[in-house]
Amino acid sequence: ISGxxxxxxxxxxxxxxxxxxxxxxxxxxxxxxxNKELEKSGVKVSxxxxxxxxxxxxxxxxxxxxxxxxxxxxxLKNYWHIGFAADTPNGLMVPVIRDVDSKNIVEITKEMxxxxxxxxxxxxxxxxxxxxxxxxxxxGGIGGIYFTPIINAPEVSIMGVCKSYWKQHSSDxxxxxxxxxxxxxxxxxxxxxxxxxxxxxNVHFARQIMEAQPLxxxxxxxxxxxxxxxxxxxxxxxxxxxxxxxxxxxxxxxxHGDVLGARVRPxxxxxxxxxxxxxxLVEEDH
Ligand code: CAO
Numbered sequence: 001i002s003g004x005x006x007x008x009x010x011x012x013x014x015x016x017x018x019x020x021x022x023x024x025x026x027x028x029x030x031x032x033x034x035n036k037e038l039e040k041s042g043v044k045v046s047x048x049x050x051x052x053x054x055x056x057x058x059x060x061x062x063x064x065x066x067x068x069x070x071x072x073x074x075x076l077k078n079y080w081h082i083g084f085a086a087d088t089p090n091g092l093m094v095p096v097i098r099d100v101d102s103k104n105i106v107e108i109t110k111e112m113x114x115x116x117x118x119x120x121x122x123x124x125x126x127x128x129x130x131x132x133x134x135x136x137x138x139x140g141g142i143g144g145i146y147f148t149p150i151i152n153a154p155e156v157s158i159m160g161v162c163k164s165y166w167k168q169h170s171s172d173x174x175x176x177x178x179x180x181x182x183x184x185x186x187x188x189x190x191x192x193x194x195x196x197x198x199x200x201x202n203v204h205f206a207r208q209i210m211e212a213q214p215l216x217x218x219x220x221x222x223x224x225x226x227x228x229x230x231x232x233x234x235x236x237x238x239x240x241x242x243x244x245x246x247x248x249x250x251x252x253x254x255x256h257g258d259v260l261g262a263r264v265r266p267x268x269x270x271x272x273x274x275x276x277x278x279x280x281l282v283e284e285d286h
Pocket of ligand 1: 046047048084085086087092116138140141142149150161163164165182
């Protein structure tokens with residue numbers, strides 16, 4: 001089904017792929033803990049929804065990646081509809097989750113499950129596969145280390161992720177530690193994006209994930225996760241039943257007011273990283 005589109009995109013778009021890696025050790029521990037708490041609800045969260053949140057945070061910082069090329073005009077999108085590649089008996093399909101910025105991890109997980117099932121059953125409607133602004137193609141459940149994902153036009157970039165693996169990292173050349181490492185492969189349209197921007201995009205994306213950390217020390221705080229210590233995507237999950245993973249919006253204002261849809265007590269936030277001194281407010285050039 002997708003063969004003609006893939007061929008056209010490969011031929012028409014000058015693709016370049018930039019590879020990088022992200023340390024997901026802490027995020028994976030958080031995900032495992034979250035799934036234990038969600039066990040009874042039947043929801044099982046995979047890495048992909050976290051990747052989607054990290055993608056939105058990164059796309060907000062690099063808007064030219066969340067765009068389409070219309071003739072010679074680059075149209076920047078101020079919404080974040082993220083497609084995900086799904087492997088189906090009928091071949092590759094790309095369902096789209098709309099407004100990922102305003103959905104929490106559990107909502108994204110459920111919608112992804114529903115869309116993936118529709119895709120496998122051949123029941124996806126055209127509007128469920130259109131309007132995407134960026135795509136993630138995950139082979140993480142299968143294997144591989146790096147690959148070149150094909151851009152899903154009219155989008156101008158796509159993130160490929162492969163299976164995470166344990167790798168020894170050293171920050172000083174003297175000591176080292178085993179870290180769970182996620183390979184990233186970002187393909188980008190060279191008519192729109194240059195190599196330096198693509199490398200910065202990957203570094204920022206990886207940092208969103210790497211710096212993800214629970215907000216505080218108590219049980220309630222540990223359900224709260226910050227993605228990006230001092231930047232856009234701050235996920236907060238308060239009391240167990242229905243985790244509220246939210247994003248602190250960019251822009252000014254008191255950060256408690258910026259927590260979208262969360263029921264978070266200021267004291268919960270204050271025990272964590274100094275959100276009041278920058279989360280979601282600081283433009284940091286990682
Ligand atoms: N590293 C290690 N393990 C990973 C992982 C990663 N990056 N990503 C997922 N996994 C694990 C999951 O945790 C899960 O493990 P458990 O069963 O032990 O919990 C297992 O792999 C299966 O995950 P999944 O693939 O079912 O779930 P997902 O949310 O990661 O992906 C979907 C969902 C629909 C994207 C996937 O099923 C799929 O179709 N992938 C193929 C996409 C594809 O074809 N891309 C290529 C396009 S170019 O031709």
